[in-house]
Amino acid sequence: MAITMEAAIAAIGAGIAITGGAMATGIAQASIGSAGLGLIAEKPEEMGRVILFLVLPETLLIFGFVVAILIMLAGGLI
Amino acid sequence: MLRTQQMRKIRIIALGKDRERIVAAAHRIGVIDLRKSILPLPDDIPPESGAALSDMLVRIEGCLGILEKREIKGEAHLPPGILARKVAALSEAIDSIYALSTRRKQMLEEGKALDYAEHVASAFSSIDIDFSSLGSGRISIRGFETERKSAAALQAELKKSAKRYEVIVLPFKKDMAAVLLASERSEATVDEIVKKHKMKELDMNARYLDGKPGSVISVISLKRKENEQKEKGIAAQISEMSEKYYSTLANLREMLKIEIERAGISSMFRKTVSTFVMEGWVPDRRFREFRDVVDRETAGRYFIDSLEAKGELAPTLVKRPKILKPFDYMVEFISIPRSDEIDPTWIFILSFPIFYGLMVSDVGYGVASLVFATFIKRKVNPEGLVANTASIWQLSSISAIFFGFVSNQYLGLQLNQYFTTFHGFDWFTNISGVLVATLLFGVVQILLGLFFGFINHYEKGHMKKALSKLTGMLLIIAGCVGVAGGLFNAFPVQVWEPAAGIAVLSMLVTMALSGAEAGEVPNLMSHILSYTRIMGFGLASVILAFLIDSAFTPKLSDGPLLFIVYLVIFLVLHFLNMLTGIFEGIVQGIRLNVVEFFGKFYEGGGIKYRPFSYRRVYTKE
Missing domain, CATH: 3.30.70.240 (Alpha-Beta Plaits)
Structure with missing residues (x-):
């Protein structure tokens, strides 16, 4: 299957978008996760809330994902 | 509603x-x-009877702890005066029950003393020793137990010493030794030796240690038989008392609890x-x-x-079918709705299973999560967070099965064609369609949130804030038309250009009206995009299941060994994928409701309605 230069660049762009979102989420979750575990050690009943806070930064990854999908749609990849 | x-x-x-x-x-x-x-x-002023009733309750609780459980036959509730008289009439029986309990405790203590004496006597049963004559004279004779290697080390050390001690080491049980150490009573180094060789001292003057080991063991044996008879007698008496009084006392306990609660409420x-x-x-x-x-x-x-x-x-009092109570628990876990605001639980009830179903979206995973949820629910405290989450999970699993059927996913395999001609959607070929659908979910829920926010503020007379919610709604509608037209040609330029203008204008007006919350306005758009996570997690789960099937579906043609290896890998990977899907489905489903939706209007901090009531189990009015 031949891939055009535009499609290849779009695929790389989509990859960068996802990578950036994933890295940002990882950095944010690292801080929240360590603080959250500290809280759970003191108050195990707070686990539900900690998990909720832990997933908040996943929005960044979702934005990366949306941008990647948009790039792939524009590039004719999907 | x-x-x-x-x-x-x-x-x-x-x-x-x-x-x-x-x-x-x-x-x-x-x-x-x-x-x-x-x-x-x-x-x-609280009635004086309250304290007296409390004392009675404590005594009856104690009695019920002693007695054996029996069937409870319900009795009619008695007013406080008659209740007190009835308890007083049972006073003698209650005292007898406590006396039986004391005797049983004494028997238990005596049993422990007999066990100990037998232990010590057995340790020295192979030598001619009389426990009754150890405590006299200039020589002190002490008994110990220790590990055999420690006893050997002790013997070796004492051989080298200036014969200030006499020691006898006897094998005792597995790997243990009994040590008899004789020394002059004035010898001060005995304790140092004991400490050094980690020896546990045996009480050679303990109760029942009287005479030679053989006779001590015989006496203990006789005493045990005698005690067994006594214990049987006590057990029979407790059983008889249980038969006679358990039901009555259990009824009285319930009546007393109710009356004490009534007496205590006078402080209000x-x-x-x-x-x-x-x-x-x-x-x-x-x-x-x-x-x-x-x-x-x-x-x-x-x-x-x-x-x-x-x-x-x-x-705050909400009325909902029992099956939906776990959703109330979940909302209350975040914060109890105020009585003067819109209760968002119904929206949560409707939206969460859809979000979860789309994110898991597999018949196999749905069935497995239904089984897991049912299993967990049976194993944990029915009132706790885990049980309530499991109940929500159970209901949502049905949605996962439904969306699994609609998207033709059975552990990543496509099986619908074997039994139906129904065509739903395909995760691989309808990505843009699913993306739009999830965005629409977001638009609808955020608009609903803003509308609830408008009603809440309007009813409280916060007109500026109420208006900001309306302009926020306009911003979303116009913004969506603008983006859909400008980026995806969904609307002609005559429509999307004015819409984009209205969106910008609404944003400025909303920011001006929102005051301190102006910074939140740009989040209106980002929160809608946040709903695309439903598609993200759903797609990830489906693609992983597809990859597992492509690489590890076991085939009999590969031979039995490879078939088993592939089967194990296939099941483990699907299990892990399912766990991730379920976890994300629950957490992200809650998050979309709590952060994106509730954030638009929900204040919380209500006071739960706690009526002055009781639950009668045995007694009757």
Whole structure:
């Protein structure tokens, strides 16, 4: 299957978008996760809330994902 | 449906002599959530019977702990005076039960003493020793037990010493040794040796250690037989007492608990010389029922009034089918809805299973999560967070099965064609369609959130904030049209250009009206995009399942060994994928509701409605 230069660049762009979102989420979750575990050690009943806070930064990854999908749609990849 | 139950604050003023009857009636129908009266009157004095009833309850609780459980035959509730007399009449029986318990404890202690004496006597049974003559004379003889290697080390050390000690080491049980150490009573180094070789001292003067080991063991054996008979006698007496009194005492316990609660509630009342004042919240729909009961109990000698509760928040009461109660628990876990705001639970009930179903979206995973949820629910405390989450999970699993069928996913395999001609959607070929659908979910839920926010603020008279919610709605609608037209040609330029202009204008107006919350306005758009996570997690789960199937579907043609290896890998990977899907489905489903949706209007911080009531299990009114 031949891939055009535009499609290849779009695929790389989509990859960068996802990578950036994933890295940002990882950095944010690292801080929240360590603080959250500290809280759970003191108050195990707070686990539900900690998990909720832990997933908040996943929005960044979702934005990366949306941008990647948009790039792939524009590039004719999907 | 979106409102908590209407509540009414009431005040009852009645004669002091009717107080007991009114309190009992209010307690019985369990309608009023009591509050301390704001009238400037003295506090009511708790009835003296309260403390006496508490003492009785403690004694009866103790008795029931001693007795064996028996079937409880319900009895009619007794008023406090008769109740106290009935407990007093049972006083002798209660004392006998406690005496039996004391005797049983003594037997237990004696059993322990016999075990210990037998232990020590067995340790030295192979030598000629008389326990009764150890404590006299200039020589001190002490017994120890230790590990055999420690005893050998002790022997070796004492051989080198200047014979200040005599030691006998006897094998005792597996890897242990009994040590008999004789020394002059004035010898001060014995304790150092004991410590050094980690020897545990045996009490050679313990009870029953009288005479030679053989005779001690015989006496202990006889004593045991005698005690066994006594214990059987005590057990028979306890059994007899249980048969006779367990049911009665259990009924009395329940009656006492109810009466103590009634006596204790007087701290909420005010009084005059001949009247008392009771205040509290009752659900509007049950007010008449409550008033009728008070009317009947007092023969019309009372005054009841509805109060205007200025600045006081009514307690929150929601009425929902039992199956949906776990959703209430989940919302309350975040914060109890205020009685003066819209209750978002119904939206949560409707949206969460859809979000979860789309994110898991597989018949196999749905069935497995239904089984897991049912299993977990049976194993944990039915009132706790885990059980409630499991109940929500159970209901949502049905949605996962449904979306799995619609998207033709069975552990990543496509099987619909074998039994139906139905075509739903395909995760691989309809990505843009699913993306738009999830965005629409977001638009609808955010618009709904803003609309609820508008109603909440409008009802509280916060007109600027109410207006900001409306302009926020306009911003979203116009913004969506602008983006859909500008980026995806969904609308002609004559439509999307003015829409984009309106969106910008609405954003500025919304920011101006929102005041301190202006910074949140750009989040309106980002929160809608946030709903695309439904597609993200759903797609990830489906693609992983597809990859697992592509690489590790076991085939009999590969031979039996490879078939088993592939089968194990196939199951483990699907299990891990399912766990990730379920976890994300639950967490992200809750998050979308709590952060994106609730954030638009929900204040929380309500007071839960706790009526003055009790649960009668055995006794009858």
